[in-house]
Amino acid sequence: xxxxxxxxLAEYIRDxxxxxxxxGPFSKTAKPMMEACIKANTHYxxxxxxxxxxxxxxxxxxxxxxAEIVICPGVGFDVIPTDCLAAQxxxxxxxxxxxxxxxxxxxxxxxxxxxxxxxxMPQGCKIRKNGKIKTIALGALDRNIDFGNGVKLSVAIPWGxxxxxFYNTSIPNIxxxxxxxxxxxxxxKFANYLRWLxxxxxxxxxxxxxxxxxxxxxxxxxxKNSPMYVWGEVENAVGNRxxxxxxxxxxxxxxxxxxxxxxxxxxxxxEGDYGTLTPSQLAGPNLVERLPDCGTFMFETFS
Numbered sequence: 556x557x558x559x560x561x562x563x564l565a566e567y568i569r570d571x572x573x574x575x576x577x578x579g580p581f582s583k584t585a586k587p588m589m590e591a592c593i594k595a596n597t598h599y600x601x602x603x604x605x606x607x608x609x610x611x612x613x614x615x616x617x618x619x620x621x622a623e624i625v626i627c628p629g630v631g632f633d634v635i636p637t638d639c640l641a642a643q644x645x646x647x648x649x650x651x652x653x654x655x656x657x658x659x660x661x662x663x664x665x666x667x668x669x670x671x672x673x674x675x676m677p678q679g680c681k682i683r684k685n686g687k688i689k690t691i692a693l694g695a696l697d698r699n700i701d702f703g704n705g706v707k708l709s710v711a712i713p714w715g716x717x718x719x720x721f722y723n724t725s726i727p728n729i730x731x732x733x734x735x736x737x738x739x740x741x742x743x744k745f746a747n748y749l750r751w752l753x754x755x756x757x758x759x760x761x762x763x764x765x766x767x768x769x770x771x772x773x774x775x776x777x778x779k780n781s782p783m784y785v786w787g788e789v790e791n792a793v794g795n796r797x798x799x800x801x802x803x804x805x806x807x808x809x810x811x812x813x814x815x816x817x818x819x820x821x822x823x824x825x826e827g828d829y830g831t832l833t834p835s836q837l838a839g840p841n842l843v844e845r846l847p848d849c850g851t852f853m854f855e856t857f858s
Contacts, residue, residue: 559587565594573818575630576601580670581608586615589626593618598821599626602810604633605671606681606688609718616831626831630817631810634715635834635843636785636803637731638723641716642840643852644789645724647797651789654720657709657732659702659784660806666766673762676746677754681713683721683729693750694743700732702784703800707734710743723833726789772807781805796857804848812846 559578564587568574574597576588581603589612592599599619603609612626619626629638637656645651679690696711714731721729735743752758773781783806788798803809813834820838827837835842843849 559584559591564588564591568592568597569595571595571597573598573600573821575814575818577814579603580674581605581628582671582674585628586611589615589619592624592626593622596622596624598624598825599628600630600814600817600821601628602631602633602814603628604631604715605675606713606715606718609715610688612831613718613722620830623829625821625825625827625829625837627817627834627837629715629719630814630834630837632783632803632806632813633810634719635809635813635846636783636801636849637714637716637787638719638833639835639840639843640785640787640799640801640852641720641724641726642835643854644787644797644799645726646840647799647854647856648789648791648795650791651724651726651797652792653728653790654724654726654787655730655732655789656714656716656720656785656787657700657702658786659704659707659734660781666769666771669766669769670763673753673759673766675713677750678713679747679750680711681717682711683717683727686721686727688717692744692747694740694747696730696732697735697740698732700734700786702734702786703802704784708737708740709733710735710740719833722831723835773805778805778807783809798855798857800853801843802850803843803846808848809843809846813842816842816846 578584585608589599612628680693699706700709709732711730712733716731783803785801790796844851
């Protein structure tokens with residue numbers, strides 16, 4: 556056990572080939588570990604879904620290349636399925652200028668994901684527009700989406716692919732959605748008037764304590780009955796569209812299997828690129844299809 560503030564951190568991991576960093580909140584822990592991995596010439600993976608962490612990792616890409624290591628955040632459910640889906644859609648429509656993705660499950664979020672959402676609420680929602688990450692109001696974008704299990708009202712969320720999908724595909728306009736209810740959508744819109752309050756340390760601590768008092772997460776039976784439905788759509792300048800869907804196992808098991816698969820990929824005589832990569836850039840756009848209990852990509856084309 557050691558502290559991320561320890562100046563000797565790089566020495567602790569110098570004889571390690573791959574670090575799979577799983578200690579959140581990643582907004583505070585990821586960058587120190589990335590920097591230590593660069594000093595130690597050790598590959599870095601993590602299971603974050605935070606936009607700021609992905610952006611930090613991109614700024615360290617040149618240093619990672621010089622150290623001949625890979626930095627690849629997001630090797631869990633955030634963001635393996637959506638990253639692979641984005642790569643597949645880009646292959647189907649190379650001239651796409653809009654990318655919209657989303658996911659649905661009846662399973663509940665982990666405590667870590669809930670805490671990350673609470674931390675991000677004061678910053679509003681994030682989208683990518685004309686190549687730049689933009690802040691919009693909570694609940695500002697909604698649409699009806701069939702993720703693969705029926706049409707549902709959905710709302711834009713600040714998901715990690717707002718960062719990663721751009722570096723993966725170069726598509727300049729990106730949005731990510733998840734299902735919501737009319738009541739929840741109204742609450743999100745009302746929360747915009749309280750963002751200043753949500754940013755206070757007292758409210759942040761109160762809400763995160765509430766999360767800690769709740770269930771730790773789904774049990775094995777709940778996980779088995781909580782598949783994820785992932786959807787994506789690309790559109791070009793003339794309005795042609797391609798959609799894609801894939802059904803995966805639950806986010807918890809996918810995170811375990813995905814992180815192990817990416818670590819093994821780096822350990823097995825890795826000959827790929829160095830620097831900061833997304834999961835599909837590291838292990839291929841069909842990575843999610845190779846994971847246990849995950850389906851295959853299904854495409855539809857609209858002209």
